[in-house]
Amino acid sequence: MGPAERSVEEAEAVAAHRATAWTDGTIIEKDLPSPTTVRLRMHVARRDGHRPGQHYLIRLRAPDGYTAQRPYSLASDPDDPLLEFLVERQPDGEVSEFLADVAEVGDVLELRGPIGRWFTWDSGTPALCLVGGTGVVPAVAMARTARRLGRAELVRIAAMGRTPAQLPYAAELERLGATLAFTRHDTPERGAGPFTPEEIDPLLAGAETFFVCGSARFAAYAETLLLDLGVDPRSIRVERFGASTGDEVDPTS
């Protein structure tokens, strides 16, 4: 029975199996959008569509069998024939340094996914993404999907980084009409510093789901900001990317 003939239950069972099975992904494109980030576009032979907001595990395997795996969000629209990842190189980072400095086009890496149900956009509900640093990645997937569907207005993004050069996808986010804040860079519209409640308040109108993503410290800041503005906590979905460098929220500003 082919995919077109599968019932919804069967299709879900197949997708669940693939999400728990490791598969090979080939690096088709690799570039370094900034000195500290790498963008990988990978081909996976057999995959089911993902939902915007989901992530994959990338596993590295040394010749002696030692393995290390980390989760990485997808930046790509589910219709994109390739999976796109944007990874920030962490100092002494076991996996991110390898992906940035060693991995090459043509290399095959082990992948498992797509993973994540809670932090996904359903492609129909008006949403606001409040994201910091590499936390922009799942928001980019949501915005690309909304644009393809001709419903760009459904996904609003407020993104924060240190400087335009250090914020992944800054140019694309600007084209998408995102509200941007830089903690260490003045723009004509605003001084340097984290988002203020006055900047976020006008973005709340009509939004039904709120996606917060970034370092633990950024997530705490953004979630508090939304709660202080009266957003229902049941409508807030948070994804934390790991150790906090504190870069996305400058406490001195």
Ligand SMILES: Cc1cc2nc3c(=O)[nH]c(=O)nc-3n(C[C@H](O)[C@H](O)[C@H](O)COP(=O)(O)OP(=O)(O)OC[C@H]3O[C@@H](n4cnc5c(N)ncnc54)[C@H](O)[C@@H]3O)c2cc1C
């Ligand atoms: C659901 C999910 C999705 C994620 N998506 C992305 C993504 O799209 N892009 C991306 O770049 N990362 C993402 N991450 C973070 C990623 O999984 C790794 O934690 C990160 O790449 C560091 O792994 P590493 O092996 O290089 O560093 P490690 O060897 O694990 O750690 C090296 C050093 O870096 C510090 N460190 C680890 N992670 C971070 C971090 N996120 N920020 C600051 N310091 C850190 C550690 O404390 C340690 O000092 C995601 C995490 C989660 C949970």
